[in-house]
Amino acid sequence: MPVRTVYTAKIDHIQIMDEHGVVDEKLAHGTLSDQEVLELYKYMCKCRALDETAFKLQRSGRMGTYPQNKGQEAAAIGAGYALQRGVDWLVPCYRENAALWMHGLPMHYVLLHWMGDERGNQIPEGVCMTPLCIPIGTQMLHATGISWAFKIRNEPKIAATFFGDGATSEGDFHEAMNFASTFQTPTIFFCQNNHWAISVPRESQMNSETVAQKALAYGMPTVQVDGNDLLAVYKVTKEAADRARAGGGPSFIEAVTYRLADHTTADDARRYRDPKEVEAWQGKDPVIRLRKYLTARSLWTDEQQASLDEEAKIMVTDVIRAAEGIAKPTTDDIFDYTYATLPPELEVQKRTLRTHSLGQYPEQAALSSVR
Ligand SMILES: Cc1ncc(C[n+]2csc(CCOP(=O)(O)OP(=O)(O)O)c2C)c(N)n1
Numbered sequence: 359m360p361v362r363t364v365y366t367a368k369i370d371h372i373q374i375m376d377e378h379g380v381v382d383e384k385l386a387h388g389t390l391s392d393q394e395v396l397e398l399y400k401y402m403c404k405c406r407a408l409d410e411t412a413f414k415l416q417r418s419g420r421m422g423t424y425p426q427n428k429g430q431e432a433a434a435i436g437a438g439y440a441l442q443r444g445v446d447w448l449v450p451c452y453r454e455n456a457a458l459w460m461h462g463l464p465m466h467y468v469l470l471h472w473m474g475d476e477r478g479n480q481i482p483e484g485v486c487m488t489p490l491c492i493p494i495g496t497q498m499l500h501a502t503g504i505s506w507a508f509k510i511r512n513e514p515k516i517a518a519t520f521f522g523d524g525a526t527s528e529g530d531f532h533e534a535m536n537f538a539s540t541f542q543t544p545t546i547f548f549c550q551n552n553h554w555a556i557s558v559p560r561e562s563q564m565n566s567e568t569v570a571q572k573a574l575a576y577g578m579p580t581v582q583v584d585g586n587d588l589l590a591v592y593k594v595t596k597e598a599a600d601r602a603r604a605g606g607g608p609s610f611i612e613a614v615t616y617r618l619a620d621h622t623t624a625d626d627a628r629r630y631r632d633p634k635e636v637e638a639w640q641g642k643d644p645v646i647r648l649r650k651y652l653t654a655r656s657l658w659t660d661e662q663q664a665s666l667d668e669e670a671k672i673m674v675t676d677v678i679r680a681a682e683g684i685a686k687p688t689t690d691d692i693f694d695y696t697y698a699t700l701p702p703e704l705e706v707q708k709r710t711l712r713t714h715s716l717g718q719y720p721e722q723a724a725l726s727s728v729r
C-alpha cells in the first residue's frame with residue numbers, strides 16, 4: 359500500500375507594523391482607525407508609567423513582589439480591545455494589566471493584589487474577569503469552563519484566557535485545549551510568548567519550533583502574531599472573537615513578544631539573559647514603535663507626549679493613593695468569606711483572635727472556658 363499523507367500543516371506569522379512603525383497598508387486596512395490607535399497608545403503609555411512606579415514601590419518596601427508588564431503592552435491591549443467590555447470574559451494570569459483596566463478593573467486593584475490585600479481580587483460587579491492567577495496554567499481550564507457555560511446557555515459571549523509560553527508546558531493547558539476543541543467552546547487561548555519562563559528559555563522547555571503549532575494537535579485554528587504590533591494583535595484576536603461568537607469554536611494565538619524587565623521584582627534577569635538579546639528587543643519596543651507610527655502620520659507631537667507623560671504621572675499618583683489609602687481590613691475578614699456558617703472552633707478564634715489548639719499552646723488553655 360502506498361504511504362498517504364494524512365496531515366500537513368503550516369503556521370502563519372502575521373505582522374502589520376514593523377519595528378520602525380512602518381505599516382503594510384493593505385493588511386492594516388479595516389483594523390483600527392487613527393483615533394483608536396491614538397487612544398490605545400495612551401493606554402499603553404499609562405500602563406507603562408504605572409508599571410515603572412509599581413517597581414519602585416516594591417523597591418521602597420511599599421509593595422510585595424510585582425511582575426512588570428514592560429514590553430508586552432501591545433499584546434495585552436490589542437487583544438483586550440478586540441473583546442467586548444462587559445460581555446466577554448477575561449481570564450488572565452498576571453501580565454495583562456492594560457487589558458484588565460480597559461475592561462473596567464479599577465487600576466488600584468492590581469496594586470492591592472500585589473500588596474497582599476485580598477480586596478484586589480474582589481472583582482467589582484459588572485466587570486467581566488477572574489482575578490489575577492499566579493498558579494501557572496490553572497486559569498485556562500476556568501476559561502474553558504466559563505465559555506462552555508456560555509455555549510450551553512446560548513449566550514454570544516467569549517472567554518479569552520491569557521498565559522505565558524511556560525504555561526503551555528503544563529498539563530492544565532492541554533486539558534483545557536482538548537476540552538475546548540472537543541466541545542467547540544467560544545474560547546480564545548492567548549499565549550504571550552515572551553521567550554522566558556523566569557530563567558528558563560523557551561527552547562529549553564519545549565521542542566516545538568512555535569508555540570502556535572501545539573494547537574494543531576487539537577484541531578484548533580492557530581496563528582503566530584508579532585505581539586509587539588498593536589494592529590496585528592488586534593486583527594488576529596478580532597478574527598478569533600468573531601469566529602467564536604459565530605459558533606466557530608476556540609482559537610489559539612501565539613503573540614511573540616519579550617519581557618523587557620525582570621520576571622518579577624524578586625528576580626535579576628541579568629544573571630541569565632544576554633544583554634545583547636535584551637538590547638535587540640528594546641529596538642522592537644511596542645510603545646516606541648507605535649509612537650514612530652503616529653509621529654510619521656502627523657498624529658503625535660513631542661508636546662502631546664509631554665502632556666501625556668504629565669497626565670500619566672497624575673494618574674499614577676491617584677492610583678497609588680487609592681491603593682494605599684484604603685482602610686485596613688478588619689480582623690473579621692479572615693473569617694468571613696470561607697464558610698457560610700463558621701464552625702464553632704473558628705467562631706471562638708474570631709471572638710478571641712487566638713488559636714485554641716489546646717495542649718499545643720498550654721498558655722492558651724484558659725481559652726477553653728471561652729466556649
Ligand atoms: C503551577 C505553578 N508552578 C510554578 C510556578 C512558579 N512560576 C511562577 S511564574 C513561572 C514562569 C511562568 O512562565 P510563563 O508562563 O512563560 O509566563 P511569564 O512569567 O513569562 O509571563 C513559574 C514557573 C507557579 N506560579 N505555578
Ligand SMILES: [Mg+2]
Nearest residue numbers: 522523554555
Ligand atoms: Mg514567558
